[in-house]
Amino acid sequence: MTLAQPLAPVAPPLWRPLRRLHHRTVERRTAAAARDLRAVVGKRLDVALLRRALACQADGILVPRLIAVGFLAMVVAGFLITGMKGLCTPGGYLPTSGGEVGPCPTHQDKVNVAEMVGFWAVAFVVTAAVRSAVRAADVRPAQEPVFPALAVLRACARLHEAGAGHAEAAQLSVKAQALGQALIDAAGRVAGDYGSRASTRTRLLDHARQVAALLERTADELLPDRERATRELAELAGTIAEQTADGRFTDLLGAMGQPPDLPTSAPESPDRADGRRLAVAAVTALLVTISLAVTTGMLGLPAFVTAPLAAITVPLLTFLLLAYRFGLVEALRLVQVLRTVRGENPVEPTATAERPAAGQAEQTGEAGHAGHAGQADEGAPPP
Numbered sequence: 407m408t409l410a411q412p413l414a415p416v417a418p419p420l421w422r423p424l425r426r427l428h429h430r431t432v433e434r435r436t437a438a439a440a441r442d443l444r445a446v447v448g449k450r451l452d453v454a455l456l457r458r459a460l461a462c463q464a465d466g467i468l469v470p471r472l473i474a475v476g477f478l479a480m481v482v483a484g485f486l487i488t489g490m491k492g493l494c495t496p497g498g499y500l501p502t503s504g505g506e507v508g509p510c511p512t513h514q515d516k517v518n519v520a521e522m523v524g525f526w527a528v529a530f531v532v533t534a535a536v537r538s539a540v541r542a543a544d545v546r547p548a549q550e551p552v553f554p555a556l557a558v559l560r561a562c563a564r565l566h567e568a569g570a571g572h573a574e575a576a577q578l579s580v581k582a583q584a585l586g587q588a589l590i591d592a593a594g595r596v597a598g599d600y601g602s603r604a605s606t607r608t609r610l611l612d613h614a615r616q617v618a619a620l621l622e623r624t625a626d627e628l629l630p631d632r633e634r635a636t637r638e639l640a641e642l643a644g645t646i647a648e649q650t651a652d653g654r655f656t657d658l659l660g661a662m663g664q665p666p667d668l669p670t671s672a673p674e675s676p677d678r679a680d681g682r683r684l685a686v687a688a689v690t691a692l693l694v695t696i697s698l699a700v701t702t703g704m705l706g707l708p709a710f711v712t713a714p715l716a717a718i719t720v721p722l723l724t725f726l727l728l729a730y731r732f733g734l735v736e737a738l739r740l741v742q743v744l745r746t747v748r749g750e751n752p753v754e755p756t757a758t759a760e761r762p763a764a765g766q767a768e769q770t771g772e773a774g775h776a777g778h779a780g781q782a783d784e785g786a787p788p789p
Contacts, residue, residue, distance in 0.1 A: 424462075427536075438556075438560065439556040439559045439644075446559075456552060462539075555650070559647075561577050564577075575628045575629075593610035604735075610655055614658075620642070690724075691719070
């Protein structure tokens with residue numbers, strides 16, 4: 407039985423302007439990508455499939471964002487009001503110049519501070535929502551590699567134009583590398599959607615790393631043969647965009663016959679991605695720790711309680727963020743990188759291999775000693 411093809415998403419109603427903006431952005435980018443692929447390779451891009459996959463998924467996101475921004479705004483307002491109180495308190499932690507006690511804030515001053523913080527919090531939420539709609543960022547996490555694939559198609563079209571040179575080729579190489587890293591990042595999210603099983607995560611990550619290595623190997627061919635590498639990258643990006651939108655995460659490039667030729671090694675540039683992951687997790691943990699320290703300081707806890715709490719919270723929260731975002735195995739690997747940066751010697755892989763060898767030597771020694779003892783017993787006269 408032949409199933410009817412699902413219809414492409416229609417434009418949202420007028421009373422949902424952010425969704426309409428998201429829809430128009432997706433339509434514009436997919437139409438441009440179809441023109442780019444046709445100009446470089448001469449093939450057709452399934453625009454309807456991409457538009458269905460990139461439909462807005464903003465439902466349920468606004469409330470958690472408002473809660474997070476509201477909590478941060480309350481912490482900032484409380485810090486400012488507490489600082490104003492310190493100006494008029496003898497021995498306060500924010501004394502005025504000369505050590506004199508300043509005027510205490512009135513109730514209206516506190517209200518003005520709260521209104522100012524609330525205004526900037528609302529402005530931040532509105533700006534972030536409009537920016538997400540303009541960039542069409544509110545899509546399923548598993549479909550996010552479609553946008554880097556469209557960016558590769560745009561770079562291929564620019565390099566295919568007359569007069570393009572080294573700058574366009576270098577930009578295409580960077581875009582191809584970014585597409586490979588996006589596939590690796592999306593593999594963990596897809597594994598989370600399917601239950602976060604270790605076997606599923608390993609299979610998805612291995613396949614994504616092979617595809618990323620193929621993209622980097624093809625991008626390296628831009629130096630000796632720019633035209634052929636441009637056509638190959640455009641064809642790879644178009645196929646990856648369609649198959650990612652279709653949910654074929656373990657069979658990327660399968661329709662092109664590429665999986666038998668995929669490299670067996672991982673991509674050669676994981677250090678920059680690891681640095682970004684560590685930096686984002688560490689800065690987020692630091693900001694949360696600062697907020698926690700300010701809150702505990704308002705409660706009047708002494709420094710000998712807050713200082714150890716802050717020292718423990720930063721590394722622990724960094725590890726938890728990495729484990730939640732990328733899985734436990736990836737978090738442990740990144741923690742090993744941090745231990746190397748701190749000067750600690752990581753566990754050598756050969757150490758585990760030397761222990762069985764040492765155990766075998768001990769067993770051989772014991773067996774030899776038992777053999778000599780047995781021979782001595784045989785040579786001894788019977789009692």
